Amino acid sequence: MKGVLLSLFALLLNMVSAAVIAHVLRPKRYLYLFALSSVAWAFVYIILFLITPRDLGFLPHAWKITEPPLDLVYGLIVYFLNCHTFVDCFFATCGGFSVSLLVAILKSPHQSATTDGLQVKFKLQPQPDQRRMAPGLGPVDGTLAPQESDRIYAWRVSHLVKRGYLSRDAAAQRYSLTPKGRMVATLALTLKRLMNLGEGG
Amino acid sequence: MVERGILAAFLVTLIWVVLQNASMFIHPADNRFRTMLIGYLVSLPFVYVAYRWFAQFPFPPGAPGATESPRLGLIHAYFFHLLLFFFYVQCFYHVERSVTLRLLIELLKLGGVNAPLQEIQGRYPVEGMIQQRLQILRERGFIELRDGSWYLTFKGAALARVTSAISWLYQSQGQHERE
Numbered sequence: 001m002k003g004v005l006l007s008l009f010a011l012l013l014n015m016v017s018a019a020v021i022a023h024v025l026r027p028k029r030y031l032y033l034f035a036l037s038s039v040a041w042a043f044v045y046i047i048l049f050l051i052t053p054r055d056l057g058f059l060p061h062a063w064k065i066t067e068p069p070l071d072l073v074y075g076l077i078v079y080f081l082n083c084h085t086f087v088d089c090f091f092a093t094c095g096g097f098s099v100s101l102l103v104a105i106l107k108s109p110h111q112s113a114t115t116d117g118l119q120v121k122f123k124l125q126p127q128p129d130q131r132r133m134a135p136g137l138g139p140v141d142g143t144l145a146p147q148e149s150d151r152i153y154a155w156r157v158s159h160l161v162k163r164g165y166l167s168r169d170a171a172a173q174r175y176s177l178t179p180k181g182r183m184v185a186t187l188a189l190t191l192k193r194l195m196n197l198g199e200g201g
Numbered sequence: 202m203v204e205r206g207i208l209a210a211f212l213v214t215l216i217w218v219v220l221q222n223a224s225m226f227i228h229p230a231d232n233r234f235r236t237m238l239i240g241y242l243v244s245l246p247f248v249y250v251a252y253r254w255f256a257q258f259p260f261p262p263g264a265p266g267a268t269e270s271p272r273l274g275l276i277h278a279y280f281f282h283l284l285l286f287f288f289y290v291q292c293f294y295h296v297e298r299s300v301t302l303r304l305l306i307e308l309l310k311l312g313g314v315n316a317p318l319q320e321i322q323g324r325y326p327v328e329g330m331i332q333q334r335l336q337i338l339r340e341r342g343f344i345e346l347r348d349g350s351w352y353l354t355f356k357g358a359a360l361a362r363v364t365s366a367i368s369w370l371y372q373s374q375g376q377h378e379r380e
Contacts, residue, residue: 093363118335
């Protein structure tokens with residue numbers, strides 16, 4: 001039980017510290033911020049586990065796990081599962097497409113919007129330097145996909161080229177899957193078939 | 202006791218996830234989240250059954266009897282079962298809802314070499330994406346259409362406000378605000 005309690009404590013500190021860092025540094029790369037913060041607090045969790053008494057000063061005898069290494073590892077697994085949930089919830093809400101539609105309606109005059117009005121919100125103005133912002137991943141070079149003019153594909157295609165999932169034939173404006181991109185696409189397609197999912201997206 | 206709880210949670214999660222995905226080939230569900238939630242709730246009694254069943258095996262084999270409370274193992278079984286449910290739902294949506302994965306899959310279906318990306322986007326344009334999402338949000342009760350305009354329901358407004366608060370807390374921007 002000690003491992004789980006300490007892991008929940010470390011998770012709370014992780015969430016608070018990430019918020020403080022976000023206010024101070026205004027990061028562009030949230031995924032990196034959360035990953036670094038989670039790993040850092042995982043080390044703190046391990047240290048806390050090693051230096052605190054087995055009963056944490058208040059746990060009844062029957063609530064102590066007999067094997068401390070198991071308690072430590074189990075707490076660590078629980079910690080990372082909770083970190084995953086936290087990061088996933090963050091990106092599903094703050095970075096999610098559907099939720100961004102809800103927020104766009106909320107911030108519209110009279111808290112209402114037409115479909116056309118929402119579509120306009122997702123169109124991009126041309127930028128001289130073509131820099132785009134990948135949600136949670138930071139700026140990417142928009143010249144890797146200069147034809148893109150909306151908030152969905154503009155950063156996404158550039159990011160996929162930058163990360164080596166796609167290669168671009170600049171002259172013909174055509175794209176090819178790299179071996180890495182092909183592997184991911186094949187795996188995703190297999191999973192979709194296994195779960196009997198439609199095209200999705 | 203805890204080992205037994207972890208194993209019980211893992212085994213029951215594995216079984217209900219496999220069964221649920223198999224059932225989708227027989228009777229595909231429109232609302233997969235509801236199906237997953239039902240699958241999770243139905244599996245709850247089986248966590249107890251599996252926990253009791255594992256009681257006949259010593260963990261680790263040959264280990265002396267543990268001094269832990271049996272309730273502790275059961276609590277961990279249900280707690281870990283819940284965490285695995287969250288993890289499965291998150292992984293499911295990574296695969297099901299990802300626009301990036303869809304883009305890569307569409308490219309793969311076209312052979313994956315020298316594909317005209319704009320043609321793919323023409324089949325799944327942002328306009329269509331927005332209309333599809335609005336329709337899903339309407340079906341899930343987050344928004345409603347009145348006089349040609351979309352309005353937030355109480356549930357939709359609550360989610361949008363919570364999101365705005367989290368965005369402020371972490372100084373982040375929504376997809377509609379990013380350049």
